[in-house]
Amino acid sequence: MANFKAPTETVTSVNARRGAGHNAPNEAVKAEVAPPATNATAVYHMTSIPEKYRTPVSITNKEFVDGVFHDLGPEAHAYYTSFPEPPEDANPGVWMGAPITARLLRGSRFTRPENNNYYVVSSFYADADGRVRRRQAQFAAAHTICTDDLGAGMSAKIPWSAVKLEPSYVIETSPDNCQAGMILKARCEDADYYNRVVDALVYQGLAAENDPGMKSVSRYMRAPVGTNSKKKYGTPHQHVLRSWRPELRYTPEEIVRAYELVLAPAKPEQQFRASVKLTAADDPYLQVLSDLGLVLTGEIRSGGSFQMVDVRCVDADEHTDRAEEGCVYIVGGGTLVCHHGHCIGKRSREFRETLREKYGVNTDALDAELRLARHAIARQIGTDNLAALIGTGAGQ
Ligand SMILES: [Zn+2]
Numbered sequence: 001m002a003n004f005k006a007p008t009e010t011v012t013s014v015n016a017r018r019g020a021g022h023n024a025p026n027e028a029v030k031a032e033v034a035p036p037a038t039n040a041t042a043v044y045h046m047t048s049i050p051e052k053y054r055t056p057v058s059i060t061n062k063e064f065v066d067g068v069f070h071d072l073g074p075e076a077h078a079y080y081t082s083f084p085e086p087p088e089d090a091n092p093g094v095w096m097g098a099p100i101t102a103r104l105l106r107g108s109r110f111t112r113p114e115n116n117n118y119y120v121v122s123s124f125y126a127d128a129d130g131r132v133r134r135r136q137a138q139f140a141a142a143h144t145i146c147t148d149d150l151g152a153g154m155s156a157k158i159p160w161s162a163v164k165l166e167p168s169y170v171i172e173t174s175p176d177n178c179q180a181g182m183i184l185k186a187r188c189e190d191a192d193y194y195n196r197v198v199d200a201l202v203y204q205g206l207a208a209e210n211d212p213g214m215k216s217v218s219r220y221m222r223a224p225v226g227t228n229s230k231k232k233y234g235t236p237h238q239h240v241l242r243s244w245r246p247e248l249r250y251t252p253e254e255i256v257r258a259y260e261l262v263l264a265p266a267k268p269e270q271q272f273r274a275s276v277k278l279t280a281a282d283d284p285y286l287q288v289l290s291d292l293g294l295v296l297t298g299e300i301r302s303g304g305s306f307q308m309v310d311v312r313c314v315d316a317d318e319h320t321d322r323a324e325e326g327c328v329y330i331v332g333g334g335t336l337v338c339h340h341g342h343c344i345g346k347r348s349r350e351f352r353e354t355l356r357e358k359y360g361v362n363t364d365a366l367d368a369e370l371r372l373a374r375h376a377i378a379r380q381i382g383t384d385n386l387a388a389l390i391g392t393g394a395g396q
Pocket of ligand 1: 314327343
């Protein structure tokens with residue numbers, strides 16, 4: 001799509017392009033006061049940033065967050081961190097971060113240009129205590145696929161010529177070193193798939209020799225308004241937004257095709273040992289049912305190809321005889337099967353509605369956890385057996 005060059009910039013070419021009153025980036029200003037350009041090519045190497053990105057763009061971090069998180073899921077939160085001190089000197093606690101709120105975007109540390117301002121590529125759910133944290137178990141969805149260290153600057157690792165899709169945004173985060181992001185058309189709720197696409201993009205698509213730190217759903221990237229005060233750059237570098245085209249959005253599949261990526265086979269996650277089935281201990285719904293006092297004996301019974309636990313039906317007060325027997329929770333399935341007349345035909349959707357409306361449970365968060373666990377299982381036992389394990393009524 002985009003055809004990037006990696007030009008060797010010179011004083012002459014910068015000045016030739018610059019019109020009167022042009023709001024020039026720092027390096028071009030320096031070029032103006034530089035000596036006559038007789039030796040310019042050899043001496044005054046300016047930047048590898050493609051010409052189309054030379055004119056800085058100005059937006060607020062609110063506009064940026066609105067554009068990147070255009071498909072934020074219900075009850076999911078975008079996430080940030082912000083601090084004024086050089087990252088090397090900062091207390092490690094600054095990386096804990098916090099969810100992005102509307103109030104924050106109206107005026108706060110996160111909107112201050114002098115701070116190191118970051119957002120996370122993913123959104124996260126609150127945990128059972130209502131705390132939103134940047135961690136895998138609370139992952140909601142990924143929203144951007146980002147490329148770090150583009151350019152020819154001091155810490156840059158990837159040449160512009162490697163870029164095949166026009167980014168939704170480009171931020172120069174230190175001199176001649178950019179972060180570029182591709183906003184996803186729809187949020188990607190499959191963390192493992194997202195990670196495999198990003199991995200393949202880093203090592204195949206961009207041929208990075210060293211991991212430029214693009215991996216993982218909890219990755220922090222810099223926001224357009226902010227300053228990179230890492231000490232290795234000397235003077236703090238105020239971020240320069242080089243391109244903002246939020247209308248350019250991609251699916252992971254489009255990125256896979258454009259870069260001709262071969263995805264790694266799905267890998268078991270560390271916390272799941274091979275050959276271990278999704279157990280009661282790994283099931284977030286069962287934990288909630290237990291917390292609500294709905295689990296009866298706690299005995300895990302075999303249902304043949306699946307396991308089940310006797311529970312008090314979430315609609316037991318609607319049963320004509322108020323009987324509490326006859327309802328089981330399918331382990332790993334996120335669903336109840338109740339044999340009472342009132343409940344016949346109810347499936348996971350009704351079960352979730354009742355949990356939300358009657359018990360105030362955040363079922364989206366539980367579903368996200370369940371999906372993660374299922375992906376791990378699917379990788380171990382194969383998808384053919386998965387349906388049998390989790391039951392057909394389970395799911396979205
Ligand atoms: Zn029932």
